[in-house]
Amino acid sequence: MIKIYHHMITMSVGEFKTRFSEVIEQVKAGEKIAVTFGKKKEVVGYFMPEIPKQPKRKLGILEGKATFTFAPDHEVTAEDFLGL
DSSP: OOEEETTEEEEEHHHHHHTHHHHHHHHHTTOEEEEEETTTTEEEEEEOOOOOOOOOOOOGGGTTTOOOOOOTTOOOOHHHHHTO
């Protein structure tokens, strides 16, 4: 039996093995699949598309000319972060 929770398909290990080729196509199309095992149908793993790596952010015109660091005790409040 297949269940869908919040855009994620769940299926048992047996069903996953039986439908592996179909699962590969679903994952290639962007689906996320949780694989369950046992009577309690506990999730034992996830099968999902690889998340592309984000390019490293550049410092613009100062790239290679300047750096920045945060102090170890630096803290930002949610209001500061959100600009509220």
